[in-house]
Amino acid sequence: MKGLPPTLRKKRRYIAFKIIPEKKTKITTRQIYNEIQQTIQSLYGEWYGCVGLKLEVFYEENSEGILRCSRDKVDATLAALTLITEVENTKVAIKTLGISGTIKGCKRFLNGKEINTER
Amino acid sequence: MKIVYVDFVRFTPTETDLFEGYDLIVPFNNDANSDIKGYLVKASNTSELQKKLKKAKGFVGVMSEDLKVNREAVMRRKVCVILDFEGRKIDYTTIKMAKDKDVIIEVSLSKFLRVKGLKRAKLLDETRLLLKLLLKFKTPFILTTGAENQLEVRPRKQLYRFFYFLSKDGGIDCVELIKLAKENSNRIFRKLVDKKYIMDGIEILDV
Numbered sequence: 001m002k003g004l005p006p007t008l009r010k011k012r013r014y015i016a017f018k019i020i021p022e023k024k025t026k027i028t029t030r031q032i033y034n035e036i037q038q039t040i041q042s043l044y045g046e047w048y049g050c051v052g053l054k055l056e057v058f059y060e061e062n063s064e065g066i067l068r069c070s071r072d073k074v075d076a077t078l079a080a081l082t083l084i085t086e087v088e089n090t091k092v093a094i095k096t097l098g099i100s101g102t103i104k105g106c107k108r109f110l111n112g113k114e115i116n117t118e119r
Numbered sequence: 120m121k122i123v124y125v126d127f128v129r130f131t132p133t134e135t136d137l138f139e140g141y142d143l144i145v146p147f148n149n150d151a152n153s154d155i156k157g158y159l160v161k162a163s164n165t166s167e168l169q170k171k172l173k174k175a176k177g178f179v180g181v182m183s184e185d186l187k188v189n190r191e192a193v194m195r196r197k198v199c200v201i202l203d204f205e206g207r208k209i210d211y212t213t214i215k216m217a218k219d220k221d222v223i224i225e226v227s228l229s230k231f232l233r234v235k236g237l238k239r240a241k242l243l244d245e246t247r248l249l250l251k252l253l254l255k256f257k258t259p260f261i262l263t264t265g266a267e268n269q270l271e272v273r274p275r276k277q278l279y280r281f282f283y284f285l286s287k288d289g290g291i292d293c294v295e296l297i298k299l300a301k302e303n304s305n306r307i308f309r310k311l312v313d314k315k316y317i318m319d320g321i322e323i324l325d326v
Contacts, residue, residue, distance in 0.1 A: 020137065022270055042236065075284040082273055082281045083239075085232050093137055093270045096277055 140275025227265025
């Protein structure tokens with residue numbers, strides 16, 4: 001079956017974020033993904049809770065990552081990220097670094113993680 | 120004119136990249152050792168408020184759970200701002216009076232961080248109503264983090280985006296809200312920092 005043309009595909013946005021923990025504890029990809037998903041579920045419920053969430057990349061060593069969501073739910077996702085205060089009993093603050101339409105564009109916001117354009 | 124951003128916090132701030140985007144941080148913690156610009160008054164009844172206000176000086180902020188105290192505080196000349204927290208009670212009359220007396224109403228983000236579930240849902244609803252009234256009466260207000268510790272601080276862009284979404288979701292004119300919040304932030308900055316500024320429209324010019 002032929003895929004959808006680009007105009008009909010679901011538009012996505014990529015959010016670069018950084019986690020600032022209270023203590024120097026390592027936060028895993030699974031932990032942060034669960035926390036974001038739970039916060040969105042508790043904030044918007046089942047009716048509005050589907051924001052097309054996917055954790056594209058997460059660098060555990062410097063606690064930075066890229067989150068994917070649908071374009072019309074960017075504000076809702078950002079609000080949920082702002083309200084996160086705890087990940088697995090570790091107090092944290094999440095700082096959003098930037099929003100982009102592509103992963104490549106989003107990687108510009110992450111420290112020292114410039115995308116390799118050579119193929 | 121360049122817009123400057125002010126934030127109110129309840130602790131002595133140290134350098135962190137979470138404070139990104141703010142030009143002035145006003146700590147309300149009555150710490151004698153720090154170079155404070157904010158003076159915090161916590162009161163549970165009106166007589167306590169009056170007593171504490173006698174000693175108060177500078178940029179005075181009142182924090183109270185009692186509606187009567189907040190209404191009394193708005194009428195006092197020394198009070199500059201009614202500080203926000205999860206238990207604050209404020210009503211239609213107080214907001215209307217705050218406009219006449221030019222008292223700033225703080226709307227903070229940190230109250231949403233300290234509660235969860237149904238309490239947060241109620242707070243979000245109350246805040247939407249408050250923002251609607253603030254816009255209706257054109258009462259001076261400021262959007263702040265209101266953080267009690269370093270981890271409750273959020274960068275300026277994140278803070279404004281949150282309130283933009285909150286007001287948009289509640290059917291409030293979000294563009295007007297952010298515009299007014301920025302204007303008020305500018306006014307507070309000038310009031311605290313600019314020595315030539317007396318009040319709106321009155322300032323000392325160079326001779």
